[in-house]
Amino acid sequence: MRYYMGVDNGGTFIKAVIFDETGMAVAQAHEQIQLITPKPGFTERDMELLWQLNAKAMRAAVEQAGVPPEQIKGVSFSGHGKGLYLWGEGTPAYNGILSTDSRAVAYADKINGGPAADALFKKTVQKALCCQPVALLQWFRDNAPHVLEHTKWIFGVKDYIRYRLTGQAFAEITDFSGSNLVNLKTRSYDDEILELLDLSAIKGKLPPLRASTDVCGAVTKEAARQTGLAEGTLCAAGMFDIDASAIAMNIVNEEYLAVIAGTWSINEFIARQPIDDRSVMMNSIYCTPGYYLVEESSPTSASNLEWYMNTFLADLKKRCKERGENAYRLADELVESVAPEDTEVYFLPYIYGSNYNGNAKACFIGLSSYHTQAHVMRAVFEGVTFCHMAHIEKLLAHRPGVKAIRLAGGVTNSEIWSQMFADVTGRKVEIIRTKELGAFGAALCAAVACGGYKSMEAAAASLVAVEKSYTPVAACAEIYRKKYERYQRLAQLLEPLWH
Structure with a gap:
């Protein structure tokens, strides 16, 4: 072996x-x-x-x-x-x-x-x-x-x-x-x-x-x-981690969008030519010959949840660790206890910056004495997902007929959050069998370099498998569509303050 x-x-x-x-x-x-x-x-x-x-x-x-x-x-x-x-x-x-x-x-x-x-x-x-x-x-x-x-x-x-x-x-x-x-x-x-x-x-x-x-x-x-x-x-x-995760999700053609929800909100597809009309944030060279990676990204993803729990739930995380429990399972339970239509608390996930403005700051909007930790936690989940959607919309303008979104990063540890991505984007979401996609993509690269496979495409075709998928729930998708519109409006209204 x-x-x-x-x-x-x-x-x-x-x-x-x-x-x-x-x-x-x-x-x-x-x-x-x-x-x-x-x-x-x-x-x-x-x-x-x-x-x-x-x-x-x-x-x-x-x-x-x-x-x-x-x-x-x-x-x-x-x-x-x-x-x-x-x-x-x-x-x-x-x-x-x-x-x-x-x-x-x-x-x-x-x-x-x-x-x-x-x-x-x-x-x-x-x-x-x-x-x-x-x-x-x-x-x-x-x-x-x-x-x-x-x-x-x-x-x-x-x-x-x-x-x-x-x-x-x-x-x-x-x-x-x-x-x-x-x-x-x-x-x-x-x-x-x-x-x-x-x-x-x-x-x-x-x-x-x-x-x-x-x-x-x-x-x-x-x-x-x-x-x-x-x-x-x-x-x-090796590779840029967004390439490593993409190849580890078998992104070798134009049928899929790759979404990586980790420290950064990474949203991308591959194309034969870069998008040069300034409508997307980034073009770079992909790890397979002849392709470019077209990217929309910002530091607005699941790291916001890590910050929130470390800042406001540190004692709870400590107790969970002592008892051998996963504190992030509790986050799922809190989010699930509040239906999406039952809260109008919004979170702009700009702890490390914004997709609109490098000077923007994170904030919760709509809090009252009625709201609980569950409402706030749901707002974090939704805010991160909405910010991804703002990027995904720009990509879909160039690739409207994608077959599915392949999702990676910390959010895939949460079934609630993964389903939310399907409902908000209105598209099927697929999760790859291997969780550590960055390391897996790197290992595929090592296998090719050592002669185990003739190309990255061959290695991905042989070793990548879809483990589970999430289909949008129509009723939830409509609720999230309205909430996403309000999220966008709030972000636009606050934009002048950051200047």
């Missing part, structure tokens, strides 16, 4: 999962790293600690699998896109910056509204986001130039972890194509892009670009000691 490891670094958890050659997970381990928030809008993590926790998770998964490390033929990686991980001479040049960081809002606004905006868009087919490397690098250029001076390599999170395993620096194309630093038409770096952004000084710090299934080195002796993997184990480039 051959085995493959997928290592996924999301916005909240680090996961290492080992899959056998039939696609079944045989071992998995996860770690959580503390968020560093030195100032409002700053979301960072200690890069050295991040590596140590990755190594710990990999070692735990290898030990749990109980197979000789030599049978783990390959390792690959997925990770949150955007953000920034700067490596210096032998040590990190700064903390890692997550995709929820908003310090560079003014820089993104200036790029999008500046004289070079049209010229940049023709090359990158993207609007600038405050959490993209392009805006963050400009922020460092002006506010902490010494950091860039001491930077040797500019990485995404998964490329950084692969570097620590192999000692070889590469930038993987699906990830970096979402950075606003890559020409999507030539699929390469572009000197003119750097000149237009006044970032020519970083040119030598950008690692060589590689495709997802390219072999990018092997596990070093020191990394083997730390992770439990065999020295010399091949490491494939």
Whole structure:
């Protein structure tokens, strides 16, 4: 039996999962790293600690699998896109910056509204986001130039972890194509892009670009000691986590939308050509040849529930943990106890920013003394789902005849929430058998790189299976349609305040 490891670094958890050659997970381990928030809008993590926790998770998964490390033929990686991980001479040049960081809002606004905006868009087919490397690098250029001076390599999170395993620096194309630093038409770096952004000084710090299934080195002796993997184990480039989740849902044609409800609200489909009329937020290069990934996204998804429970229900979560119970099951019970038509409390899920405005703030609207924790919890579930719908509507304008929505992320642990996605979108929702889709997509990549499959499409066709599906309930869909219209109106009315 051959085995493959997928290592996924999301916005909240680090996961290492080992899959056998039939696609079944045989071992998995996860770690959580503390968020560093030195100032409002700053979301960072200690890069050295991040590596140590990755190594710990990999070692735990290898030990749990109980197979000789030599049978783990390959390792690959997925990770949150955007953000920034700067490596210096032998040590990190700064903390890692997550995709929820908003310090560079003014820089993104200036790029999008500046004289070079049209010229940049023709090359990158993207609007600038405050959490993209392009805006963050400009922020460092002006506010902490010494950091860039001491930077040797500019990485995404998964490329950084692969570097620590192999000692070889590469930038993987699906990830970096979402950075606003890559020409999507030539699929390469572009000197003119750097000149237009006044970032020519970083040119030598950008690692060589590689495709997802390219072999990018092997596990070093020191990394083997730390992770439990065999020295010399091949490491494939990997993917942006939204690509990893999409390929793990067998998104290899134009029949499906992929929706990932985790730290970010990710909503996407693949297309032969990018959408270049500015009606969607992002185009990037997909992990299968000839396709682009068309994306609508914002930091407005299930991480809002995590924030709410950590902030207001911390004692309850602690008691549940002590009793071996799942606190999130309680969230389901609370939501189910209130019918959708019985509450008009609304939640704008902007704890980490908005799909409308980087300066927007989260809020509850419509609360009174009558309302209980159940009403508030339902508002969180609905608000996150409505914000996804705002993105999905933009995608459906270009792809109206989708067969179904394939859903991934934390919300799939809740049947109530998964059904809500079907009712709000009015479309069938399918859930894939494997829960850890980011790691699974990475493992598929490792399998292809090691010769187990001839292509990503072949690996997905062979190993991906739908576990369950949800069909819209007509009566609920009509209720949610009216509530969604009101949600949109509230968001529009509040928009002037954020300016």
